[in-house]
Amino acid sequence: DAGITQSPRHKVTETGTPVTLRCHQTENHRYMYWYRQDPGHGLRLIHYSYGVKDTDKGEVSDGYSVSRSKTEDFLLTLESATSSQTSVYFCAINGLAGGNEQFFGPGTRLTVL
């Protein structure tokens, strides 16, 4: 998985609780992304980062925040989890090495009860 780890890999939480997912890369890539994957919707971009402390919203950013204090770590926070945020979350990195390929992490399965 191109030097990308995600933690936790599985999480079950209650509605209204805060949740933080972590993405860690060892590739020193500038761009990092958070996606959610749901049946019938493919992969939808939540937030992305183009450098330390530089982030921007994707198409489904409501209810999510992100932070990037170091090149290697990109955190996704659900301030107050809802059942609609039950999903599989993927982190990705992009090296821009002559193309636009994105490398994905193994994913985090989040269930909000």
Add this chain to the structure above:
Amino acid sequence: QQQVKQSPQSLIVQKGGISIINCAYENTAFDYFPWYQQFPGKGPALLIAIRPDVSEKKEGRFTISFNKSAKQFSLHIMDSQPGDSATYFCAAHPGETSGSRLTFGEGTQLTVNP
């Protein structure tokens, strides 16, 4: 707003057959069209990609056909094998320099029967 439409949602093919997955887009600024393959419990992985200056790209049993005027591109898997059973996503890059964002299709679940 879905900018890349993918079909079919699911596809069943016999071993040795040809699997064909189609995608259509609206944004003429898209300049890079990758296909990703995803096995259960794994993250998507780049399979093959094409730029709009060519009409076809082949890598082994996998071929992308690109029709710029119709704003369509498709993935062909020749001699499909049970090991090809996976979910396939098409995607498109918007041609902007900020963030290298990709827009993904909805995905196609391919099953290749032995």
